[in-house]
Amino acid sequence: MNEKHPMDYLLREDRIPHIWCPGCGLGSSVSCFIMALEDSGLDLNKVVVVSGIGCTGRVAGYINLDSFHTTHGRAIPFATGLALANPELKVVVYSGDGDLIAIGGNHLIHAARRNINMTVICVNNFLYGMTGGQVGPTTPLYAKATTSPYGNFERPFNLVYLAAASGAVYVARWTALHLRRLTKSMTEALQKKGFSFIEIISPCPTSYARRNRLGDGLDQMKFYHDNSIIRHGADPKEADIGFQTKIVVGKFIDVERPDYHTFLTEGLAKVVGERK
Amino acid sequence: MLLSSLGEKKMKYWRKPLDADKVKVPHGKVRIIKDRCKGCGFCVEYCPRDVLELTDEFNIKGYHFPHAKNEEACVNCGLCELVCPEFAIYNIPAEELEEKDDQG
Numbered sequence: 001m002n003e004k005h006p007m008d009y010l011l012r013e014d015r016i017p018h019i020w021c022p023g024c025g026l027g028s029s030v031s032c033f034i035m036a037l038e039d040s041g042l043d044l045n046k047v048v049v050v051s052g053i054g055c056t057g058r059v060a061g062y063i064n065l066d067s068f069h070t071t072h073g074r075a076i077p078f079a080t081g082l083a084l085a086n087p088e089l090k091v092v093v094y095s096g097d098g099d100l101i102a103i104g105g106n107h108l109i110h111a112a113r114r115n116i117n118m119t120v121i122c123v124n125n126f127l128y129g130m131t132g133g134q135v136g137p138t139t140p141l142y143a144k145a146t147t148s149p150y151g152n153f154e155r156p157f158n159l160v161y162l163a164a165a166s167g168a169v170y171v172a173r174w175t176a177l178h179l180r181r182l183t184k185s186m187t188e189a190l191q192k193k194g195f196s197f198i199e200i201i202s203p204c205p206t207s208y209a210r211r212n213r214l215g216d217g218l219d220q221m222k223f224y225h226d227n228s229i230i231r232h233g234a235d236p237k238e239a240d241i242g243f244q245t246k247i248v249v250g251k252f253i254d255v256e257r258p259d260y261h262t263f264l265t266e267g268l269a270k271v272v273g274e275r276k
Numbered sequence: 277m278l279l280s281s282l283g284e285k286k287m288k289y290w291r292k293p294l295d296a297d298k299v300k301v302p303h304g305k306v307r308i309i310k311d312r313c314k315g316c317g318f319c320v321e322y323c324p325r326d327v328l329e330l331t332d333e334f335n336i337k338g339y340h341f342p343h344a345k346n347e348e349a350c351v352n353c354g355l356c357e358l359v360c361p362e363f364a365i366y367n368i369p370a371e372e373l374e375e376k377d378d379q380g
Binding site for chain 2 (some may be wrong): 217
């Protein structure tokens, strides 16, 4: 194991191999993230990665930057604190759907409403993977999970619509197979000022695919290849994901809006005058 | 199939580009850290030049790892490096071969 991979300088090598299952798309998304960090030209000493709990929550532990592994669902409040305390930092929240949307759902919508300067990367595998495949708020209708053996009868969240409606300035969705487009999208999101949100649809061979008899990770990747429709600027409202239906991917929102820190400094300057 | 025709050393064009004889095709070598591999098969499936295939051998963890079956077809695109979830495969550029394409 003396060979060096070109991405090893951004990985904590002593923790590799990671715990993700064979066929999981998380590793590919981290490769894209590392490539996007290189492309974005950011000062890596000022990039912070924050993760919550779950399979995706382990990304912070594998990336060799200033990274924080926080409590369940509280990655965004933690990142908000970082972004407000030191506005020079580029804060990236890298977490899963169970962490960001289920337990931390309220934090997500309020961080988007305030337009806090951070990039949120949400890897969506449609259920709680690490705890054994329980149904979550992103599980598609009629999909099976450990706690919904007859199928899920709850309507899932449409994450891009949720983020766009809450006020995110950059919203995109890709699958783990759209490697080049995902890298480009991550680069754009990292360079964007304000709250940017990227959803990554990832295969989960152990929990989601096995329970629904969808084959292994490669079969799910082939499904994404055949069934994703790239539609930039589409209405996020119409980008619902059903069980094994077509997936609309692309860049949905890219607008300019002053972020929270701009409002804060301008507002304070009006009230108490310029600070030295 | 189309993929098998791409795997050949010389690329076939449905319409020959005007500057086809001037364009240098980049050439790469594949490096595999075999003990990191978990045998998911993403690189084998999505290599655009069909360079890789899984071996029958086992690595330290008991997975079949890929090897380059026709490395001369590699164009150093780096897709395997990007798709690999285990950070186990990468390309290095080989000296560029001057390929004269005479196929129309």
